[in-house]
Amino acid sequence: MIASSTPSSAATDTRLGILLMLLGMSLFTVNDALGKWLVADYPVAMLLAIRSLFGAMLLAPLILREGVRSVFAVKRLPLHLLRVGCVAGEVACFYWAVRSLPLANVMTIYMAAPLIVTALSVPLLGEKVGWRRWAAVVVGFAGVVIVLNPTGQFDAVPSLVALFGTLVFSTGLISTRLLRDSSNLSLVSFQTFGTGLLGSAALPLVWVPPPGLDFLLLGALGVTALAGHAAMNRSLQLSPAAVVVPFQYVSIIWAVVLDLLVWGTAPTLRIIVGALLIIGSGLFVFHREQALNRGAAAEANASGGPGA
Template identity: 30%
Template sequence: MTEQNTRRGIALMIAAVFVFALQDGFSRHLAGAYSVLMIVMIRYWAYAGFVTLQAARRPEGFRAAIRTAHPVLQLARAALLVGEICVIVWGYTLIGLIESHAVFAICPLLIAGLSGPVLGEKVGWKRWLAIGIGMAGVMVILRPGSGVFTLAALLPLAAALMFALYSLLTRLTSRRDSSFVNLFWSGILGAGMMTALGLPLWEPMTGTDWVLTVVYAALATFGHWLLIRCYATAEASAVQPFAYLQIGFVSVIGILVYGETLRPEVVIGTIIIVAAGLWMLWQARSEQSPTLQSRTT
């Protein structure tokens, strides 16, 4: 049964990152034609509608389903996620999908490094080595001092840092709040923030772009649903390595749809970052395996 659930979890993770890659392809087009804040606002409206509908259907009742023990942390989480989405989408329009995702791949390593100061977890030398190797991969991609480096290339790195902090705050809130409570408040509070930021920048849209926007919002919602089902089906450590497939999916979209080029430095840097991330995941599972064995004997 466990093996079957793990296989299903892997399939759900692959489906989720594929949907997220499609979503990113739509966001690159829409944010290039309209205000980034307006496009992200519409996405959040769909997200908020989805979690509100889910809350209304919860067996424990709406109010009980959304009750949080960490209102301040929920606000901070929502602000970080809003900032991350806006910054990474802005990065798509300036440096493209491929380079943005290549740099953003450092995120799991940043989470590991920041887990010490934020959560008080022990970060051993093996994790720090993986983080250092990953940052070297980022430097290969960004090429500072090469004459072609621009500040826009730092946008995905800033987005990765914000998402890492968001993920760590999610761990904190998860000690007393359920995964659904975290999902609900990030959607509702984020929608409120984005409405305040995006509504003043509203622009008329063509009929075609309205269709694309509806599809974009639907993909974002569907991707979140797949991810929820994925983590409910299998352990995160078993499915997390397959999240890196999003880089491949995004690269295909970037090349075929937007005519982006796959620079050798980006390929090399991405391989370094992903290898460091996978090595860190393998080390974490190796450290846990003796404990798991002792519990089953």
């Protein structure tokens, strides 16, 4: 009875994992669209500070239950602080870029982050990247160039800010990989409180009193971001990464829909082609890494463990 129920349970977990990934990416897209809407009237520092305030209020009970010292008394503190700077920097770049560019354009550029991580993993992590993945990185960067359109109508400043934000985001992902032994609560708490402190430092210079509704919408940025992270993390716990990670790209579809409904902006053929190249390259790199990991695991099993 137990053996026969296991496949059904695994299938249920996989379906739930896919739904949670779709939910998480949808929440992230709503968060990004809300940020684009609000950054037209409020400075980036206010978005960072108020969204972090609401996020911190949600995290506070979890931190108190776990213990403040156990959450914040971490090893490799400089690396945690570097990650905080990367998180704050990439969010600021994203909000700055979407002031002038369609949401889908900026999100498409940010989708190149896994390709940048692959390229940076060689000098920063000492990892080996084969020619197939390097070829995928080149194709993906060609997609980024198509999206940026440097030879045509090129919004230089917001486009380069988005590209820089993607680089900073990728550096943050690498720092997260280096901190994989840290608890998820520590990572989320550091980025929430750290980003809030960095945003608050500039508030005396840029504060604009928001009406009550706008204040709640600014706070909703923090709520949706935390909910999105929770859904995505739970998805990866329930389902194999190879199954759910490709569903992350649904955010591009949502971004296109929101651009059309809210701002009346339709994606150009250039954006569609660039997005397909970036997404296709990212998926190839991901599945290639999965295949290499499976091969390494099979080789280790075949050779036996210590003392074999």
